[in-house]
Amino acid sequence: MFLHGTSRINAEGHLEIGGCDVTELAKEFGTPLYIVDEALVRQRAREFMEAFRKTGLRHQVAYASKAFCTMAMCRLTEEEGLSLDVVSDGELYTALQAGFPAERIHFHGNNKTPDEILMALDANIGCFVVDNFIEMQLLNTLASDKGKRVNVLLRITPGVEAHTHEYISTGQQDSKFGFDLGNGTAFRAVEQALAQSNLKLLGVHSHIGSQIFEVEGFRMAVEKVAAFAIEVRAKLGETFSVINLGGGFGIRYVEGDTPLPVGTYVQAIADAMISTCLEADYPLPEIWIEPGRSMVGDAGTTLYTVGTSKHIPGVRKYIAVNGGMTDNPRPALYGSKYEAVLANRANEAPTEVVSVAGKACESGDMLIWDLNVPEVRSGDLLAVFSTGAYNYAMASNYNRIRRPAVVFVKDGKADLVVARESFDDIIGNDMIPERLRKQAVSK
Ligand SMILES: Cc1ncc(COP(=O)(O)O)c(C=O)c1O
Numbered sequence: 001m002f003l004h005g006t007s008r009i010n011a012e013g014h015l016e017i018g019g020c021d022v023t024e025l026a027k028e029f030g031t032p033l034y035i036v037d038e039a040l041v042r043q044r045a046r047e048f049m050e051a052f053r054k055t056g057l058r059h060q061v062a063y064a065s066k067a068f069c070t071m072a073m074c075r076l077t078e079e080e081g082l083s084l085d086v087v088s089d090g091e092l093y094t095a096l097q098a099g100f101p102a103e104r105i106h107f108h109g110n111n112k113t114p115d116e117i118l119m120a121l122d123a124n125i126g127c128f129v130v131d132n133f134i135e136m137q138l139l140n141t142l143a144s145d146k147g148k149r150v151n152v153l154l155r156i157t158p159g160v161e162a163h164t165h166e167y168i169s170t171g172q173q174d175s176k177f178g179f180d181l182g183n184g185t186a187f188r189a190v191e192q193a194l195a196q197s198n199l200k201l202l203g204v205h206s207h208i209g210s211q212i213f214e215v216e217g218f219r220m221a222v223e224k225v226a227a228f229a230i231e232v233r234a235k236l237g238e239t240f241s242v243i244n245l246g247g248g249f250g251i252r253y254v255e256g257d258t259p260l261p262v263g264t265y266v267q268a269i270a271d272a273m274i275s276t277c278l279e280a281d282y283p284l285p286e287i288w289i290e291p292g293r294s295m296v297g298d299a300g301t302t303l304y305t306v307g308t309s310k311h312i313p314g315v316r317k318y319i320a321v322n323g324g325m326t327d328n329p330r331p332a333l334y335g336s337k338y339e340a341v342l343a344n345r346a347n348e349a350p351t352e353v354v355s356v357a358g359k360a361c362e363s364g365d366m367l368i369w370d371l372n373v374p375e376v377r378s379g380d381l382l383a384v385f386s387t388g389a390y391n392y393a394m395a396s397n398y399n400r401i402r403r404p405a406v407v408f409v410k411d412g413k414a415d416l417v418v419a420r421e422s423f424d425d426i427i428g429n430d431m432i433p434e435r436l437r438k439q440a441v442s443k
Pocket residue numbers: 064067085108170207209210211246247248249290291292293294389
């Protein structure tokens with residue numbers, strides 16, 4: 001069994017995270033429960049910052065909050081000195097409400113609405129990552145209306161295909177994101193951005209994909225982006241002060257996943273940037289990156305209670321937990337694999353192989369197909385590892401199932417950072433029109 005961060009098995013054979021026995025957490029907060037190992041998140045943040053410090057390059061590490069965005073997470077990100085990448089008004093609102101410094105917020109997205117842009121302009125955020133020509137015009141107009149000149153990066157698609165699931169790779173030419181480098185669109189975007197009086201072009205952004213285990217893709221992206229910067233200087237006399245290489249650094253979900261230490265990705269990016277710039281006598285830009293998954297992914301564990309089971313002789317045994325695709329849609333969406341353990345009997349030897357089903361009305365609501373466990377009983381606790389990124393963030397209320405609570409655990413203390421949704425949260429925005437009211441019990 002691979003234990004991440006501060007996770008360990010205690011003397012009672014219970015899983016413990018951040019010094020907290022998860023069977024106690026289940027009693028106090030109920031299940032399903034997202035448990036975040038705060039020390040591991042902080043460790044990752046520090047590893048990224050330290051790796052950059054070693055390179056001597058000016059830098060910003062912007063946590064991609066899409067991976068897991070809550071007010072507590074924004075506070076932690078701020079405390080660790082990182083910047084923050086948001087992609088919607090909801091994420092921006094969360095960050096601002098948490099008191100995250102606006103000047104360290106970067107706004108992404110391929111279809112920012114006028115309202116979102118206005119909200120970000122009013123908040124005086126640090127940078128807009130412009131995705132397309134329509135947005136560029138809109139941003140310039142709205143900034144001009146407000147008498148502001150705003151920092152922008154242009155998102156370019158460098159034509160690098162990261163080796164990852166096709167739905168989470170983004171740097172290839174056929175992508176909905178960004179200005180294409182290969183066909184000259186990115187160059188036209190730079191020309192146009194320079195001509196907008198209310199935009200201050202800092203440089204360019206490239207994100208090649210997610211859950212990447214090798215540095216080669218990043219090296220190629222740096223080389224392509226740097227070559228583009230050099231071309232822009234030669235033709236337009238403009239140098240970029242910032243180059244953003246996005247996120248995508250992989251984590252361990254299951255055996256066979258081979259993430260590199262985060263410093264290795266940073267060093268590779270820095271080395272490629274320094275050598276390319278030196279060769280061309282190009283002033284070293286400030287380097288920004290945007291880790292999401294690698295900041296929080298393996299720091300998260302989801303704790304479930306096992307309910308029913310179904311044995312089909314000669315086929316398989318299903319066990320069902322009190323959550324599933326509503327709190328973790330990744331297996332259904334991407335065929336993602338997870339490891340798990342019976343958290344209340346973690347030191348017992350496995351005796352059977354089971355398939356872990358969720359409780360939603362959907363055959364595809366499966367979390368794990370083959371899991372080795374001691375004989376599972378109703379009421380056992382199942383802890384699924386590496387669920388910190390894109391789980392809470394992508395959770396839904398399908399079947400009107402309430403989203404779980406989130407706790408941060410550290411040094412034996414557990415703090416609730418998101419309360420479990422209530423039934424009132426579920427019906428909170430419902431309305432019954434007058435003509436349907438007669439038989440209604442309430443509302
Ligand atoms: C522009 C951008 N930056 C950062 C990220 C974060 O990626 P990851 O969670 O893989 O680090 C993403 C998502 O893939 C992204 O699209």
